[in-house]
Amino acid sequence: MSVVTVQLGQCGNQVGQELFDVICSDAEEGQKKTYSAGSFERFFHQNAHGDLVARAVLIDMEPKVINQSMTKAAKSGKWRYGEASHFSQSQGSGNNWANGYCVHGPRNRDVVEELVRREVECCDRLAGLMAMMSVAGGTGSGVGTYITQCLRDLHPKSFILNHLTWPYRTGEVIVQNYNSVLTLAHLYQLSDAILVHENDTVHKICSQLLNIKQISFSDVNKVIAHQLGSVLQPAFTADSHGVYSRNPLGELVSALACHPEYKLLSVCTIPQMPSSSIAYSTFSWPGLLKHMRQMLISNSKMEEGKFCSERTRSLTGFGFNRSLANLLILRGKDVYCAETGGFEDPDLYTSWLSSEESFTLWKSPVLFNKYEKSVTLVSNSQALLRPLDNMVRSAWNMFASRAYVHQYTKFGISEEDFLDSFTSLEQVISSYNQLC
Amino acid sequence: MTQSVVVQVGQCGNQVGFRFWDLALREHTHVNKKGLYDEALSSFFRNVDSRNSDGRACGVGGRIQNLKARAVLVDMEEGVVNQILQGPLRDVFDSTQLLTDVSGSGNNWAVGHMTYGSAYQEQIVDKLRKAAEHCDCLQCFFLIHSMGGGTGSGLGTRVLSLLEEEFPEVCRIVTSIYPSAEDDVITSPYNSVLAMRELTEHADCVLPVENQSLVDIVNKIKHMSHGGKPGISIKRDSTIISGQGGLSGAEKPFDAMNNIVANLLLNITSSARFEGSLNMDLNEIAMNLVPFPHLHYLVPSLTPLYTLSDVSVPTRRLDQMFSDAFSKNHQLIRADPKHSLYMACALMVRGHVQVSDLRRNIERLRPTLPFVSWNQEGWKTSLCSVPPVGHSHSLLALANNTCVKPTFMELRERFTKLYRKKAHLHHYLHVEGMEQSWFSEAITSLSSLIEEYNHLDATKGKLMPDAPRLSIAR
Numbered sequence: 064m065s066v067v068t069v070q071l072g073q074c075g076n077q078v079g080q081e082l083f084d085v086i087c088s089d090a091e092e093g094q095k096k097t098y099s100a101g102s103f104e105r106f107f108h109q110n111a112h113g114d115l116v117a118r119a120v121l122i123d124m125e126p127k128v129i130n131q132s133m134t135k136a137a138k139s140g141k142w143r144y145g146e147a148s149h150f151s152q153s154q155g156s157g158n159n160w161a162n163g164y165c166v167h168g169p170r171n172r173d174v175v176e177e178l179v180r181r182e183v184e185c186c187d188r189l190a191g192l193m194a195m196m197s198v199a200g201g202t203g204s205g206v207g208t209y210i211t212q213c214l215r216d217l218h219p220k221s222f223i224l225n226h227l228t229w230p231y232r233t234g235e236v237i238v239q240n241y242n243s244v245l246t247l248a249h250l251y252q253l254s255d256a257i258l259v260h261e262n263d264t265v266h267k268i269c270s271q272l273l274n275i276k277q278i279s280f281s282d283v284n285k286v287i288a289h290q291l292g293s294v295l296q297p298a299f300t301a302d303s304h305g306v307y308s309r310n311p312l313g314e315l316v317s318a319l320a321c322h323p324e325y326k327l328l329s330v331c332t333i334p335q336m337p338s339s340s341i342a343y344s345t346f347s348w349p350g351l352l353k354h355m356r357q358m359l360i361s362n363s364k365m366e367e368g369k370f371c372s373e374r375t376r377s378l379t380g381f382g383f384n385r386s387l388a389n390l391l392i393l394r395g396k397d398v399y400c401a402e403t404g405g406f407e408d409p410d411l412y413t414s415w416l417s418s419e420e421s422f423t424l425w426k427s428p429v430l431f432n433k434y435e436k437s438v439t440l441v442s443n444s445q446a447l448l449r450p451l452d453n454m455v456r457s458a459w460n461m462f463a464s465r466a467y468v469h470q471y472t473k474f475g476i477s478e479e480d481f482l483d484s485f486t487s488l489e490q491v492i493s494s495y496n497q498l499c
Numbered sequence: 500m501t502q503s504v505v506v507q508v509g510q511c512g513n514q515v516g517f518r519f520w521d522l523a524l525r526e527h528t529h530v531n532k533k534g535l536y537d538e539a540l541s542s543f544f545r546n547v548d549s550r551n552s553d554g555r556a557c558g559v560g561g562r563i564q565n566l567k568a569r570a571v572l573v574d575m576e577e578g579v580v581n582q583i584l585q586g587p588l589r590d591v592f593d594s595t596q597l598l599t600d601v602s603g604s605g606n607n608w609a610v611g612h613m614t615y616g617s618a619y620q621e622q623i624v625d626k627l628r629k630a631a632e633h634c635d636c637l638q639c640f641f642l643i644h645s646m647g648g649g650t651g652s653g654l655g656t657r658v659l660s661l662l663e664e665e666f667p668e669v670c671r672i673v674t675s676i677y678p679s680a681e682d683d684v685i686t687s688p689y690n691s692v693l694a695m696r697e698l699t700e701h702a703d704c705v706l707p708v709e710n711q712s713l714v715d716i717v718n719k720i721k722h723m724s725h726g727g728k729p730g731i732s733i734k735r736d737s738t739i740i741s742g743q744g745g746l747s748g749a750e751k752p753f754d755a756m757n758n759i760v761a762n763l764l765l766n767i768t769s770s771a772r773f774e775g776s777l778n779m780d781l782n783e784i785a786m787n788l789v790p791f792p793h794l795h796y797l798v799p800s801l802t803p804l805y806t807l808s809d810v811s812v813p814t815r816r817l818d819q820m821f822s823d824a825f826s827k828n829h830q831l832i833r834a835d836p837k838h839s840l841y842m843a844c845a846l847m848v849r850g851h852v853q854v855s856d857l858r859r860n861i862e863r864l865r866p867t868l869p870f871v872s873w874n875q876e877g878w879k880t881s882l883c884s885v886p887p888v889g890h891s892h893s894l895l896a897l898a899n900n901t902c903v904k905p906t907f908m909e910l911r912e913r914f915t916k917l918y919r920k921k922a923h924l925h926h927y928l929h930v931e932g933m934e935q936s937w938f939s940e941a942i943t944s945l946s947s948l949i950e951e952y953n954h955l956d957a958t959k960g961k962l963m964p965d966a967p968r969l970s971i972a973r
């Protein structure tokens with residue numbers, strides 16, 4: 064089955080390009096034919112010349128970024144984007160969610176739907192749709208929300224996953240918290256699951272684990288792509304009996320998003336290191352898994368080497384990260400020897416689900432992206448509670464003074480609309496707070 | 500890609516405008532190696548086929564034929580415009596873009612705004628429409644004028660309201676040159692205050708620039724390049740006051756100062772014209788920096804002022820660029836943002852600078868900068884990969900900061916001094932359409948603007964509690 068990706072805005076189009084790059088080179092290196100074939104079927108089709116073409120639609124309201132991503136893809140020599148599966152306009156949404164959602168979205172709906180329909184028709188069977196975007200700008204967030212809504216209407220039965228990039232906390236778009244609140248509140252009604260990468264966290268991985276001195280967006284995006292790729296590439300599920308699972312999105316959603324109040328998924332992957340060190344490093348499954356478990360409990364999305372021992376951190380105490388559901392994905396050598404019992408511990412989870420329902424394990428014996436062993440955890444837990452709460456608080460403080468609100472009412476988003484969005488996110492915050 | 504039209508009004512507006520066109524051509528010649536008319540060029544220039552007698556423009560992708568500035572030139576004297584039309588930039592404009600008269604406004608706002616405004620309204624609208632028709636997607640008007648004279652100040656602000664009427668959707672960014680205290684125009688306080696009201700009401704953003712600050716920066720650079728400090732030498736022609744590599748030859752008196760303003764305009768539009776890993780379109784400026792409609796005065800600062808010839812660029816020097824952007828003597832008005840209150844701040848970076856450089860510097864500088872309580876993380880950032888000519892990187896900071904207030908108060912004082920004695924008032928009241936109420940309304944408008952900044956300043960340093968959160972029923 065295949066996934067159709069919709070890349071929206073600068074961020075979506077830059078991250079998406081790196082994702083296809085990772086998937087393509089990983090699949091090419093894959094020593095197992097079925098793995099590669101499975102991956103290609105998921106994410107690419109072949110055109111008349113035999114080129115691999117990403118099953119993707121590129122959307123931005125300004126032309127520069129799409130041009131850049133298409134050129135970069137073609138330059139890879141391995142894959143490309145479809146000649147005609149992109150759409151841009153002359154000017155961006157100006158970091159204004161309302162402009163994207165109320166103006167650009169509706170105005171360009173037909174064209175975008177047609178592009179997506181063509182990609183969907185190319186698939187023998189559709190596994191689902193993945194929309195990738197940032198929440199801080201105007202196009203990814205506003206047009207992205209609108210398009211997700213259209214896709215939901217057109218494909219009521221398909222899985223829709225949103226991959227969101229959350230902005231640096233210290234600010235990079237001044238209205239980022241407004242745009243984030245409006246986006247998240249709307250997507251919560253539309254999307255099956257919302258997978259989040261925070262720029263701050265990824266940035267830290269680049270500096271502290273990959274030792275990159277001058278970090279570019281491309282470096283950041285490669286890390287996101289690596290983590291996302293390790294979720295989306297073929298793997299065996301518990302009941303797939305040695306056949307690669309067919310639908311990564313469907314499996315992901317049913318493993319993690321079992322309740323409509325809880326849709327926020329965080330991801331982390333270990334190990335991550337400079338590519339020059341990979342060949343000289345060895346890891347054991349028990350070591351990696353212990354580490355990952357500690358990262359889960361303490362909600363640190365980065366391996367930091369040192370942890371408080373588990374005994375000093377009471378399982379119910381402050382700072383304990385309670386989960387609703389976890390998906391553990393192991394890839395690499397001797398994967399069948401890995402012992403994952405530590406993740407089935409009922410104490411990790413809310414009391415109202417059994418740990419069989421809460422924990423899912425995928426495995427693949429194929430090395431992922433050159434790592435001999437690799438552990439990825441996708442978690443529906445309190446991990447995103449703090450940043451979400453910060454976002455809502457900052458937006459609410461700004462809203463209290465009504466600063467910038469006129470920029471939104473200009474395009475038809477009223478104070479009531481803001482209030483509705485705040486209310487539904489307070490609801491989400493409260494739900495995650497009460498996870499215990 | 501979008502296009503912008505520059506509207507330059509009055510002596511100052513046109514002199515600054517010409518420096519802008521010269522440096523814009525220099526920049527694009529530097530970047531565009533293939534001689535093809537590309538998207539970046541199209542934002543400020545049309546490409547006109549000389550063989551086509553009707554002067555039809557050729558589309559993006561073809562060879563560069565004749566570049567024509569997307570500009571409308573207005574002056575009520577002929578001198579400046581004529582001089583340019585005899586110089587090396589003459590081919591960039593054609594007569595249909597020009598509007599001149601012979602007698603000037605005599606440094607009288609009312610003559611510019613009322614007399615010429617009424618006489619030329621239709622012709623101006625006509626030229627604006629023509630310029631707009633040449634654009635696929637017109638995003639922004641850049642109005643350049645001075646506050647102190649008669650034409651730029653009076654007619655310029657009249658053009659501003661015409662723009663608002665005719666093109667309500669198109670962003671209006673105004674670069675206003677404020678007179679220095681020792682300005683030779685005696686009536687400049689009147690003209691400036693009358694113009695301020697128009698700017699407050701009809702512009703989307705105003706970039707105030709003070710002549711005194713330009714003079715100070717020029718002096719500082721000249722001092723440095725004549726061996727200000729032993730052992731330090733400036734890379735030749737890398738300064739933001741240099742016009743080297745442009746078409747114009749001999750420098751005229753205001754050229755060095757005007758080059759600074761031209762660089763401001765180049766940098767503010769660079770991310771919209773060129774690629775980068777974090778773009779900032781022109782419509783993002785007001786969206787991010789204007790929290791309330793009237794508070795749209797954005798204080799610009801440009802760094803570095805020059806590049807040293809020693810090419811080893813340690814990060815310290817990069818970080819210095821960020822520090823300088825907040826220092827008093829890099830602001831284009833005489834103001835001290837660090838000791839006033841920020842509502843919002845944009846950092847627009849060009850060249851080989853990455854997101855980690857931005858984050859590091861924001862984190863480093865943030866503790867020293869006071870931000871309004873409801874916008875504690877009020878940063879807007881952009882990264883454009885093409886540096887300005889002569890530099891490896893550069894930074895333009897735009898601050899929506901209460902530090903503009905002293906400039907406005909000083910202006911009000913100078914206005915009041917004249918107005919109390921009714922000095923020169925009759926020159927204005929003679930003009931048809933002009934009444935004393937214009938003066939009183941203008942000063943009221945300015946005072947209430949100052950009051951808005953006062954209100955904000957009053958919150959400074961006070962710890963504001965978080966707004967109580969919505970509670971939800973469970």
Ligand SMILES: Nc1nc2c(ncn2[C@@H]2O[C@H](COP(=O)(O)OP(=O)(O)OP(=O)(O)O)[C@@H](O)[C@H]2O)c(=O)[nH]1
Nearest residue numbers: 072073074077155156158197199200201202203230
């Ligand atoms: N991780 C990552 N974040 C990015 C990238 N590009 C932009 N962002 C983030 O995305 C947010 C800005 O949104 P953009 O994607 O640039 O905006 P847009 O969707 O194009 O919308 P408009 O430009 O407003 O029309 C900021 O939080 C940026 O940090 C990228 O390549 N990688």
Ligand SMILES: Nc1nc2c(ncn2[C@@H]2O[C@H](COP(=O)(O)OP(=O)(O)O)[C@@H](O)[C@H]2O)c(=O)[nH]1
Nearest residue numbers: 509510511514645647648649650651652678753
């Ligand atoms: N920076 C700068 N200021 C100028 C220039 N020409 C005039 N000014 C200033 O503009 C004001 C006079 O306005 P001017 O443009 O001559 O009047 P106008 O032609 O009637 O608009 C005074 O404050 C001058 O100092 C110039 O080329 N550059």
Ligand SMILES: [Mg+2]
Nearest residue numbers: 072073155202
């Ligand atoms: Mg964009």
Ligand SMILES: [Mg+2]
Nearest residue numbers: 510606648649
């Ligand atoms: Mg003059």
